[in-house]
Amino acid sequence: MKKLSVVEMINISKKFSRVPANDKICFSLNKGEIHALLGENGAGKSTLMNILSGLYRPDYGEIKINGKTVEFNSPKDAIACGIGMVHQHFELVKAFTVSENIMIGLKNLKQIYNKKYIDNQIVESAQKYGLEVEPDARVRQLTVGEMQKVEIIKVLMQGAEILIMDEPTAVLAKNEIEAFYNTLHLMVGEGKSIIIISHKMREVIKNTDRITILQNGRSIGTFDTKSVEESKISEMMMGKDKICNLVKRTAVKPEKVLELKNVCCSSSEGFVKLKDISFSIHQGEILGIAGIDNNGQRELAEVIAGLIPVQEGNIILKGSSCTGENRKRRIERGIGYVPEDRMTTGLVGNMNLCENAVLESYRSTPGIFMNWKKVREDTEDIVEKFNIKVSSIYDQAGTMSGGNMQKLLLAREIEMNPVVLVLSYPFRGLDIGASQYMKKLLLEERNKGRALLLISEEIDDLLQLSDRIAVLHQGLIVDIVNPMEVTAESIGMMMYEGGKENYSG
Incomplete structure (x- = not known):
């Protein structure tokens, strides 16, 4: 029996500065399915979905929703057709509360409204889908993972029946990902249809019904997920022989480049986020930081970068203290910083x-x-x-x-x-090709003698790249371990429970 298509995109084409981002792409979404859109960064995935969500207009092609041809002049038109998109880079007003951000997109909101009623709706929707948030919290106070949850709730409360999610699990901790996909399957069971842009192949294979692969702005094909192997998907995405081998040569030297001694700091609300943190990074070393989201990773990166003050303790760079120095001075002294939110604190979009x-x-x-x-x-x-x-x-x-x-x-x-480079979630939201390239680059810098602090929620990446791994739990370093002598499971236990790992050496 032929399944009902809720979305049909026929020969969609779009150019930017004469460069084709989408070239005659055909794509369809069936009712009640999870459909993954795969491809390297720059393959045209986000452009295609931005067209479907009304953010861009195609240069050529046709869009049908539930069999009816439509034209979207803005995201408002797409929302009216039941389409909502959760973008990789969040579209939230950071000075507003969670509740205020969600209310912005609600239909027929009256000038005089019952805030308590709306807050209760938010809480009910959040609990229903396992996306708990605090309605009165300011968005600027939230972690990246919490911001993602707000975006998802906002789209659901706008009445979306077709959900587009751009790298939805990139900001989720490992324990949250399974619950997230359980939520998606609940949505599908209620008749919703979901498109996921993702680079996490194993998640896609385990949790989706079909996949469409894009390469250089063109569709390679659409396949039943269970009918294709992971290696074949990688080959179609990237082409043959593009997966690079990562080589980690002996590079660690005895010289301490950066040292933290009993460092403590609190959030702007007064909550203690780092407690008595002590460790050192040596020349030619990658020190990995593992931990569940919102356990002090952001504060650790920012306190080293000079963006927030140290309340107790000392930070020593190449033998001299930089504890009281601001960001400008730390840049001059050689502390580089790649923040987790590249479009807010890393780059200026316009x-x-x-x-x-x-x-x-x-x-x-x-x-x-x-x-x-x-x-x-x-x-x-x-x-x-x-x-x-x-x-x-x-x-x-x-x-x-x-x-x-x-x-x-x-x-x-x-x-x-830089003398030392702090990296917060550098692989987040990247496809296989871009992620491999970034890993190769970091190892090259390490092998040249650069000191790197690598914060990541992906334990496998930390095991692959790090010379040592420090595990953060509730603002404390519970242990610093040798990645050659521990397993992903044992690190996971420390992340979630705070226990110390016993390993030889």
Whole structure:
């Protein structure tokens, strides 16, 4: 029996600056299915879904919803047809509360409304789908994972029957991912239809009904998920022989580059987030930080980068204290920082690549005026050296794919030649190809003698890349372990329960 298609996209084409992002793509979504859209960063996945959600208009092609041809002039038109998209980069007003952000998108909201009633609806919807949030919390106070939950609740309360989710599990801890997919299956059981853009192959194979693979703006094909193997999917996404081998040479040297001694700090609300943190990073070492989301990872990165103050303890960089120094001074002394939210604290979306490339280095430019000719030349070198795919160095950073944004951000920090580089979730939201490239780059920097602090929720990545792994639990380091002598399961137990691992050596 033929399944009912709730979405049909026929020969969709879209160009940006004469560069085709989508080239005659055909895509369909059946009622009550989870359909994965796969492809490398820059393959056209987000563009195609931005067209379906009304954010972009196609240059050519036809869209049918429930068999009826439609034209979307804005996301409002798509929402009216029951389509909601949760974007990879959140569209929330950080100064507003959770409740206020959700109310912005509610239909027929009266000028005089019952806030308590709306808050109860939010709580009920959140609990129903396992996405608990506090309605009165300010969005700026939330973790990235909590912001993602707000976005999902917002779309559900707008009445979406067709949900588009761009890298929905990229911001979720490992224990949350299974619950998230259970939620999706509940939604599907209620008749909703879901499109997932993801790079996590094993999740996709386990939890979806069909997959469509894009490459260079074109559709390679649509397949029943159970009928294709993981290796074949990778090959179709990337082409043959593109998976690189990661080589971690002996590089750790005895010299301490960065040392934290009994460091404590609190959030802006006064909650203690780091408690008596002590560790060191050596030259040519990757120190991994494992932990469940919101256990002090953000504060650890920001306190080292100089974005929030140390309340107790000391931070020592190459033998001298930098505890009271601000971000500007720490940049000058060689502390690089790749934040977890690349579009809020990393890059400026409406600035071009050249402008973003000099955001941290412009103060050190000799003379009164910027030498824009040199900036352009340096940016072109970065684009070529780090394989950043853009049509022009004058493109706005916000128009790039997630992988290319991350490459630009990491390239900017590396080109500053930092003594130590702090990286918060650098692989989050990246496809296999971009993730492999980033890992290779980090190992190359390590092998050159760079010290790196790598924060990630992916235990497998930490085991693969780190020389040592420190486990954070409720703001405390419960243990620092040798990745060669522990398992993913034992690290997971420490992350969730705070117990100490006993290992030899």
